[in-house]
Amino acid sequence: MSIVVTGATGQLGRLVIDELLDRVPAEAVAAVVRDKDKAAGLAERGVELRIGDYSRPETLADAFAAGDRVLLISGSEVGQRVAQHTAVIAAAKAAGVAQLAYTGILGGPEADFGLADEHKATEQAILDSGLPYTFLRNGWYTENYTANLAPVLAHGAVVANAGEGRVASAPRADYAAAAAAVLTGPLDEHLGRAYELSGDVSWSFAEYAAQVAQASGQEITYTNVPAATHREILVGAGVPAFFAEILVEVDEAVARGALAARGDDLSRLIGRPTTPIAETIRAALAGA
Known part of the structure; x- marks a missing residue:
């Protein structure tokens, strides 16, 4: 039996592997990757590499084994994820994880909101499969905002169509720690559970702008714009139209309060408070 992480070379996957290696021996961990060369660093740490591509179901036949505890990290290709995830579910079912x-x-x-549709379809596919499951319903990653602070600093403004809506975000490392806890904890504590994972403290975009201003020493304001205007700004900045539409719709969801939930599932699983947004902002600025 192994603890298996799919998408293991992605931003979240690597952090989950790091957390697992702090908890269990390396020989107990396997990483499903498309390219072994890209994952050479994981192999050097003693992690078993298994080849598997969400978009090529035939490659998933040997990705899992009976008794494995598997983390399916959602794919990044919006519009293709249901088919990709279904292929992983079928392989996990055949293996008897x-x-x-x-x-x-x-x-x-x-x-x-639309970005949730593929996740909801995947959860239903897992339920229909009869597999023993745990749903990790991740809230927004703080890095969705802090990973690209350059235009905010250049223009002195955070631009969104979120109104006064709030986001209860946490950094990827916090979600990775929660995933590792679920994968290494007693099975009977986690099977059949759905965890609503979000940061302990929610923030508004005006508060976010103020935090960036304080950390950077620059004047930063929050500019709330109509959805159509925001869409035009994003496309004008080079964001593909389909992705600009996703970002605008997410802001509309924020305005409705869809990402403001502040339960304690995340902090309880990781055994500590979630990381404040100010800390993630400072780290992003230090690495810029």
Whole structure:
């Protein structure tokens, strides 16, 4: 039996592997990757590499084994994820895994914006499969905002169409720690559970702008704009139209309060308070 992480070379996957290696021996961990060369660093740490590509179901036949505890990290290709995830679910079912944990989205079936649709369909596919499951419904990653602070600093403004809506975000490392806790903890504590994972403290975009201003020493304001205007700004900045539409719709969801949930599942699983946004902002600025 191994603890298996799919998408292991991605931003979240690597952090999950780091957390697992702090908890269990390396020989107990396996990483499903598309390219072994890209994952050479994991192999050097003693992690078993297994080849598997979400988009090529035939490659997943040997990705899992009976009794494995598996983390299915959701794919990044919006519009293709249901088919990709379904292929992983089928392979996990055929192998007879002991647990399939899935990184979905905050709110699960109640999430009311388009980006959630593929996550909801995946959760239903897992339920239909009869696999022993754990749903990790991740809220927003703080890095969704702090990873690209350059235009905010250049223009002195945070631009969104989120109104006064709030986001209860946490950095990827916090979500990775929660996933590792679920994968290494007693099975009977986590099977059949859906965890709503979000930061302890929610923030508004005006508060976010103020935090960036304080950390950078620059004047930064929050500019709330109509959805159509925001869409035009994003496309004008080179964001593909389909992705600009996703970002605008997410801001509309923020305005409705869809990402403001502040339960304690995340802090309880990781055994500490979630990381404040100010800390993630400072780290992003230090690495810029």
